[in-house]
Amino acid sequence: MLTRTLPLALAAAIAASVSGCARGTVPGSISYYVATPVALVETRCGGGYQVYQRPGEPTILVAAYAVSEAVQTLCEQRRGIVPVPARTGVRHEEAAVEYIATRPHLKGCTVVSGLELTQLHSEFVLACPAVATGVVSVKG
Template structure:
């Protein structure tokens, strides 16, 4: 028969380990985007991408289709363009910028940084302007 203190310690350990699973996404992991809706974006070279916007921290995950990745690479080399974009230096930046341009709620937002998670997945940190505070005047 198990003693009561052992059961309390075991239950506490289980709760603490599960609490880590429920923490806010920190970025850099594909698992942060499980259950997040996506939108298809096409770039100037005709590459198709899926872009996911993390509702908690506002980061963007760009997922390239393998065929789109090949097409984008070929198109950029044919045009003499660099394979990475100048703002963040991370692959698939053009798709993230296109997503921002097509999303009215992201008007004025810019890319701050990015990380290449895999060859087909890149994540970007987005900075958006804050709405001006409304001045409140006291009567009296």
């Protein structure tokens, strides 16, 4: 009986692990951004962040360096800088806004919502103006 159930249990374990991997590659997960281009962003007090955006996607992942978070907080306190309140209420929004400001292809885009995935990772949804397409007018 054990020899019959062992292959079934092994097959069930493999199926469960594979389905877990497939589920992790949807928007709203860190693994969704694996193998995407990364941009390094610094905020006004030197906070360092990595920003990931899949080509053609309206979402970005902001990954903070733990040391940079501490350095930025101390810098702001020492200089008397009041942190800019996040419109979305999500951590690392300042880095998302800085990323948008430094990317010509995102001109006019804004952060509309965000989700804190971990203390060091936040995902943001961007809204961008529609790209004008060639308009053909017919005169007759």
